Amino acid sequence: GAGVSQSPSNKVTEKGKDVELRCDPISGHTALYWYRQSLGQGLEFLIYFQGNSAPDKSGLPSDRFSAERTGGSVSTLTIQRTQQEDSAVYLCASSPRTSGIGSEQFFGPGTRLTVL
Amino acid sequence: QQQVKQSPQSLIVQKGGISIINCAYENTAFDYFPWYQQFPGKGPALLIAIRPDVSEKKEGRFTISFNKSAKQFSLHIMDSQPGDSATYFCAASMGDNYGQNFVFGPGTRLSVLP
Numbered sequence: 001g002a003g004v005s006q007s008p009s010n011k012v013t014e015k016g017k018d019v020e021l022r023c024d025p026i027s028g029h030t031a032l033y034w035y036r037q038s039l040g041q042g043l044e045f046l047i048y049f050q051g052n053s054a055p056d057k058s059g060l061p062s063d064r065f066s067a068e069r070t071g072g073s074v075s076t077l078t079i080q081r082t083q084q085e086d087s088a089v090y091l092c093a094s095s096p097r098t099s100g101i102g103s104e105q106f107f108g109p110g111t112r113l114t115v116l
Numbered sequence: 117q118q119q120v121k122q123s124p125q126s127l128i129v130q131k132g133g134i135s136i137i138n139c140a141y142e143n144t145a146f147d148y149f150p151w152y153q154q155f156p157g158k159g160p161a162l163l164i165a166i167r168p169d170v171s172e173k174k175e176g177r178f179t180i181s182f183n184k185s186a187k188q189f190s191l192h193i194m195d196s197q198p199g200d201s202a203t204y205f206c207a208a209s210m211g212d213n214y215g216q217n218f219v220f221g222p223g224t225r226l227s228v229l230p
Contacts, residue, residue, distance in 0.1 A: 004159070033218075042205065042222035043160070091159050104150065105218070107159030 002026070004108035006092050012114045013082055021077040021111045025094030033093040033105060034067055034077050043091065049075065082115045089113070120208050122221030129228050135193035137224045139206035142187065146208040151180065151191050152220075154203045163204070164191070196228045 005024045013019050025032050034046040045059040049069040060066070064082075069075040079086055089112050093105040121140045129135045139149075150165035166173045166180045166189065173180045179192040193200055203225045209218040 040225075043220040045218070045220075093159070104162045104165070105160075107152075107161065109157070109159050 004092055004094050004106050006090075006108040006111050008111060009109065010112045010114075012116065014116050015084060016081055018078065018080045019082055019113065021079075021090050021092075021113070023075045023077070023092030023094075023108060025073065025075070025092070026096075026106055027073075029094035029096050029106070030072070031095040031105075032069055032075050033095070034075070035091045035093065036061075036088045037091055037110070038088045046077070046090075079113075082113075084115045087113055087115045120206060120219050120221040122206050122224060124224060125222070126225045127227070129196045129226065131196065131198060131228055131230055133196050133228075135191075135196045135200065135226055135228070137191045137204055137206070137226070138188065139190065139208075139221050140186075140188045141208050141219075143208075143210070144187070145210045146219075148209045149180070149182065149189050150207050150209075151178075152205040152207060154205065154223075156202075160205055193226075196226075198228045198230050201226055201228050 004026055007022045011019055030051045032049040035043040036046055037043055047060055047067045048056040064080045067075060067077045077090060089110040091107055091110045093107045095105045123138050127135060147168055151163045152160035153163040154160040164175050164178050164180055166182050168184050171182050177194045180189060182189045203223045205223045206221040
């Protein structure tokens with residue numbers, strides 16, 4: 001009955017290093033989203049996975065960002081050669097279906113990334 | 117077309133007062149309008165949602181008013197409490213509800229004074 005979990009909760013890294021952020025969605029949820037939330041800002045869509053379909057990567061800000069979802073469950077967001085402007089909270093959400101009522105997104109607590 | 121506008125950016129209300137947050141959209145294909153509540157250090161959580169075939173939905177102290185012709189919807193928090201202090205996001209999605217078709221407003225930071 002656990003919700004969406006994310007790890008680590010906090011990550012401090014040096015500029016130029018690669019980081020991996022993990023998301024464990026709610027079991028059985030077919031849709032998975034990654035968002036970025038900068039301090040005091042709204043949610044910036046990054047990438048969306050739905051079942052076995054090709055992911056919607058249209059929100060990724062640069063080719064330094066990539067994500068994968070293995071076995072339709074766990075997802076990893078990778079940021080290569082991190083920059084200071086990558087500092088933000090990265091939120092993962094999952095959803096049991098893809099349209100209308102019931103497609104509510106359940107969010108994890110986020111990973112706070114700080115790039116020094 | 118994909119934007120959802122939200123106002124005000126921040127709101128301060130006395131305990132017991134009414135908090136009102138407004139959102140507007142352009143794309144008439146949107147068919148699901150949820151509101152999310154986010155406390156500091158937590159991810160957003162669904163608060164209440166509405167479909168465009170109704171003009172109002174009430175759950176406890178929270179009410180969504182929906183004006184389809186004006187393409188606007190609002191959240192009303194009656195008898196606001198300090199525990200309601202959070203950031204509120206409106207959102208809109210359409211049909212297949214994927215990726216860029218699930219759009220969030222920029223958020224409203226609500227502070228309810230004791």
